[in-house]
Amino acid sequence: MKNYPEPEPLPRSFPQDPSPGGFVQDRPVPKSKKGFLWSLLSLLGFLLLKGKAVLAFLKFGKVALTAVSMITSIWVYALFWGWYFALGFVVLIFIHEMGHAAAMRIKGIRAGAPVFIPFFGAMIALKDQPQNAKTEAYIAFGGPLAGAIASGICFYFFQMTQNHLFLALAYTGFFMNLFNLIPMSPLDGGRIVTAISIKLWGIGLIAILLLFLKTHNVLLLLVLLMGGLRFWQVYKEKENLSSGYYQVSSSYRWKMSLAYFGLIAYLGYMSIDSLNLLNQIMVR
Template identity: 45%
Template sequence: MRRQTKPNRNEKWAPSAAGLFSIAGVKTLLQFLRLGKKSGALLSMAVATAIYMWFYQWEFALGVTLMVLVHELGHVAAARHKGIPVTAPFFIPFLGALIMLKRNPRDAETEAFVALGGPLLGTLGAFVSFLIGLATGEPLFYAIAYIGFTLNLINLLPIHPLDGGRIASSVTRWLWVAGALGGLVAVIFLHSILFFLLWALFVWDLISKYIVHRGKTTEYSFWGKIEVPFEQIPGENWMLIPFREREPLPYRTYSDLDGKQWVEIEWEEADVVHLIKMQEQGIIRSVVSTKVERRWRQTPKVVVLRYQIDYEPHEIENYYEVPDKIRWKFGISYGALALVLFVMLDIVQMMLNAQGGFLHSLRK
């Protein structure tokens, strides 16, 4: 027969504290982010929390989501301070979340500033959870803090597209080499296939950029299509029109005030101008039609032009030119934050071990 134990005072109000902590945090953070109209961000946040709840208790699941949200809030605040508009955070279960800059940074210093904002505020959020754990004696808050410190420490690895890789660009790009080696250790430690893929892509990009194609221009291509209904094509004998294939297409390109590059492709036979947003700034080398299809058996009937755009990514020549004073500033901040995270992880680990370990803290 199982012996029933009387719950102590902390056990009585710890769930209430977790609920109040979560509700107050969500309300404040969402109000700061103005996510009322960002249904996609809210939905992704809810889905991520629901998936975490499938594996863990709801207090821990919501706490993990809050740790991720606080981290992304740091990026949002830093980007707004630099006058860079951003999207609302989009949550990816077991990977964290991401925000997209609506305008590219003009230099490595700005990129590093925005990147450092996430781990800084994220570390503060994890520390708050740790303090609540000290005040209540509830190991659940230690577990949440442990996840928060771990996520922010992993993000400091000097690997693109992690925050550490972007901060390293303003300190010294040799840190990317250390990131390639340290990332391999992290892969072995985490046993994560997704992180391995991230690390492998980063290493391949380094080898490709600085060894294989060093000093050479690298061209990229992407493909798309233009669909035009038959009734919009000028002339009556559209079936007899010799649509050109594998020939250059007229185009023009320009950038708007937000730093986004656009390409207008002119399809003369169909009397259509198609507008495309480039994923990155680049020098357009060619725009070519690759194939034309007449889909007259479907409804509505359309003519499809498939095209290929070849371009060379544009890099600002002095992008990585950062004053020595700024390099030291980011270098010291980067190292100090990593040291704080290491120390706090060790302290939280000891607190959890004293109360039965990490998994024991998640039991209801």
């Protein structure tokens, strides 16, 4: 496999902030009521005149949170897999989340900015909740679909350049999105099958359990516990299954089934194909 140059390592420690934490006055200085009133009026005037600037700052804060969490994730992943792969991996996760965001915008669902969590991926908090299983499935499907396209582009770049980094990213993206399609909440697949059949959650539980028994991955155990709790809550109140939320037309159910299982087939095939290519490269 080709070697890629690594950038300069980050320093192990950073200088501490030299600014003082505060000060203590020997004697309190009394303030007049007029001074307090003037300060209050000045603050109100500032908020009225600079309201747009304050709103812009709040919006910037959301963007900053996304940027900082992205950079943090890149740094953490780079400790294990190097800077180039870490950057590409986070970009793949970002594209996956943007697929969800695009679907939310189409359906008129308000949402916050994506926040990245190392080894958990990323999440977008919904400000509005889907009104039915059809909308929930549509939003959930947007992420894996965008992720599959991004992974396919990485695979295409590998074929054009024979750069092994693109192949590694392609395989990771294919497998990551395939895993996300397991029909178990809180994974995307669990939300998609609400428009197909809730009974598929049982298959998802078994799949996650088998993966956990094979890998002993703590994250899988967390998904298993969360999914199992959700499964129990839904079937404990069976009357909710016949409520308006889960009422989906037969035509939409068939369309979503074809899209869901078709995407699983594509991601499964490409995961195996890219993994075989990686194994061939490793034994050279």
